Amino acid sequence: MKQIQDFNVLKNRRLNADHYILELQSKHPIEDVCPGQFVQIEIPDSKTTFLRRPLSVHFYDKSKNMLSLYVRIVGEGTKYLGMVNENDTLNLVYPLGNKFTLVNKKKVLLVGGGSGIAPLLLLASELQKSGNEVVILLGARTADGLLEINTFEKYGKVVTTTNDGSAGVKGLVIDHPVMKDQNKFDFVYTCGPDVMMKAVGEWAKNLNIQCEVSLENTMACGIGACLCCIQKTVRGNLCVCTDGPVFNFNDVVW
Amino acid sequence: MVNLNVKIGDLVLQNPVMTASGTYGYGPEFDDFVDNNKLGGIFVKGTTLEHREGNNYPRMAETPSGMLNAVGLQNKGVDYFCKEIYPVIRHYNTHIFVNVSGSKVDDYVKTAERVGDLEDIPGIELNISCPNVKEGGMAFGTSCSAASEVIKAVRKVYKKTLIVKLSPNVTDITQFAQIAENEGAEAISLINTLLGIAIDAKKQKPVLSTITGGLSGPAIKPVALRMVWQCAKTVKIPIIGMGGIMNATDAIEFMLAGATAVQVGTANFIDPAVTMKIIDGLNSYCIEHNIKDINDIVGLIIKKS
Numbered sequence: 231m232k233q234i235q236d237f238n239v240l241k242n243r244r245l246n247a248d249h250y251i252l253e254l255q256s257k258h259p260i261e262d263v264c265p266g267q268f269v270q271i272e273i274p275d276s277k278t279t280f281l282r283r284p285l286s287v288h289f290y291d292k293s294k295n296m297l298s299l300y301v302r303i304v305g306e307g308t309k310y311l312g313m314v315n316e317n318d319t320l321n322l323v324y325p326l327g328n329k330f331t332l333v334n335k336k337k338v339l340l341v342g343g344g345s346g347i348a349p350l351l352l353l354a355s356e357l358q359k360s361g362n363e364v365v366i367l368l369g370a371r372t373a374d375g376l377l378e379i380n381t382f383e384k385y386g387k388v389v390t391t392t393n394d395g396s397a398g399v400k401g402l403v404i405d406h407p408v409m410k411d412q413n414k415f416d417f418v419y420t421c422g423p424d425v426m427m428k429a430v431g432e433w434a435k436n437l438n439i440q441c442e443v444s445l446e447n448t449m450a451c452g453i454g455a456c457l458c459c460i461q462k463t464v465r466g467n468l469c470v471c472t473d474g475p476v477f478n479f480n481d482v483v484w
Numbered sequence: 485m486v487n488l489n490v491k492i493g494d495l496v497l498q499n500p501v502m503t504a505s506g507t508y509g510y511g512p513e514f515d516d517f518v519d520n521n522k523l524g525g526i527f528v529k530g531t532t533l534e535h536r537e538g539n540n541y542p543r544m545a546e547t548p549s550g551m552l553n554a555v556g557l558q559n560k561g562v563d564y565f566c567k568e569i570y571p572v573i574r575h576y577n578t579h580i581f582v583n584v585s586g587s588k589v590d591d592y593v594k595t596a597e598r599v600g601d602l603e604d605i606p607g608i609e610l611n612i613s614c615p616n617v618k619e620g621g622m623a624f625g626t627s628c629s630a631a632s633e634v635i636k637a638v639r640k641v642y643k644k645t646l647i648v649k650l651s652p653n654v655t656d657i658t659q660f661a662q663i664a665e666n667e668g669a670e671a672i673s674l675i676n677t678l679l680g681i682a683i684d685a686k687k688q689k690p691v692l693s694t695i696t697g698g699l700s701g702p703a704i705k706p707v708a709l710r711m712v713w714q715c716a717k718t719v720k721i722p723i724i725g726m727g728g729i730m731n732a733t734d735a736i737e738f739m740l741a742g743a744t745a746v747q748v749g750t751a752n753f754i755d756p757a758v759t760m761k762i763i764d765g766l767n768s769y770c771i772e773h774n775i776k777d778i779n780d781i782v783g784l785i786i787k788k789s
Contacts, residue, residue, distance in 0.1 A: 231516050232516040232517065232756075233516070234517060234755070234756065234757055272754070278548065279546060280546055280547070280548070280549055280550060280551060280701060280754070281546050281551060281753060281754060282753070282754060323756060447541060447542075448542060448544055448545075449544070450544050450551060450553070450750075450753045451507075451513075451752065451753040451756075452753075453509075453513050453514070453756060454509060454513050455507060455508055455509040455513045455514070455752065455753070456506070456507060456544070456553065456555070456753060457506075457529075457538065457543070457555045457558050458543045458544035458553055458555060459541075459543075459544070460538070460541055460543065460558070461541070462540075462541075466537060467537050467538060467558060472513075
């Protein structure tokens, strides 16, 4: 069930100039969260923003009433949010949206670019738990943008690309050798810039591999009421917040 | 005990707090957060005769103390509403109003007729003020003759409670309030969104796919209060006030300006449980101010001046 719940900030961990991770804990039991789901977070004390911000759940630990959010600073809201201190209170509406399809005992590839890695950590951990062979391909412009590699390594084999070759394979994610190995994967999950998801999706489609993408459209309500975050799909305009954020690649009209 | 009951036409609302069309889906979207049975009423998403896909993305821009939207009346049409949605929501113990919109007078009439057959829908809100559709919508709400024509035509076929939702994008909103009253509407609701633009200076482009959109949120509250006050001095039929109501105090202000009831819109996006807090807040306000009947504050600033 969706909740409106206060969480305390356990840690606000700055990763680089424009990325941070918020570790949040509630005094009360928290709801189940599935990989791919997101929260709508209130931006405290902001003089310039008005709406909540939708953020993917990066990781969660139900036994400790904890969840974490991986955030890229893209505007005023995420900038203010990055200024919170330990023990500050943040108000969340969650869990929102659908979820990634969880397969068992398969070979799976997760492809993340930029802030698109946000929903992939929880996904990787769940996929590993259900006996999948997990390969995680993370791409960034430069080495400085490849974040949380060590954390991802707990849940699978991590490979990387950078546009300038400063770390991993030089080029785009689609250029990485794991993508050349045909028929290796049963399922592909991707989140990141549209152009990247589209390239990964086309690649998967050509090889007849199932592919799910997680989309990030601007939202107001997050619960399917306002119809602002729509995505064109083969089934008409759908809400990213309730029909998504996870879509089958083939359903999306790009 | 404070009396929070108010009347719109022959309908008694258990309290003045209702939800604004386009901000509350059909109601079930909020079931996890609120008890919809406690609301004064629910105004469901704008409904048209035919299915509408709405406008292209992006449809929303956050603005200072508010937001612009350009949804463009996306909905699956009145038949879908009657078959698929009505059976789910008809049993809420609150009044459900269908917001009716269209491109032509005949669309409004046919949609109103279809909704008129639904036993548990006691009223409609005639949307002659949507700023986000190319044809119809606001065109009906910004021309006196067009407004008169569409209200008259719908009134002829629709016998239950008829509420006309007015556009603020006019020189003198009281003219339209007067037309609604003259054509036999039971109530008017105001204001719909104010036409605006958001521009992305970095990209040197408009934010919305449609360039213009409708502004809502606390940014428009003073304009909305002024228009409610003007209309309250002009017509005798009840006014449902809206525009930036975020809490009980805002709702009280609208009632003091002359609104018999209110609609809460954009605030639902920020706090999905806000309507319950507003109902409680109205009750507390009345107790604190020794008001036994909330109707006593309706239009108080007009009576005092």
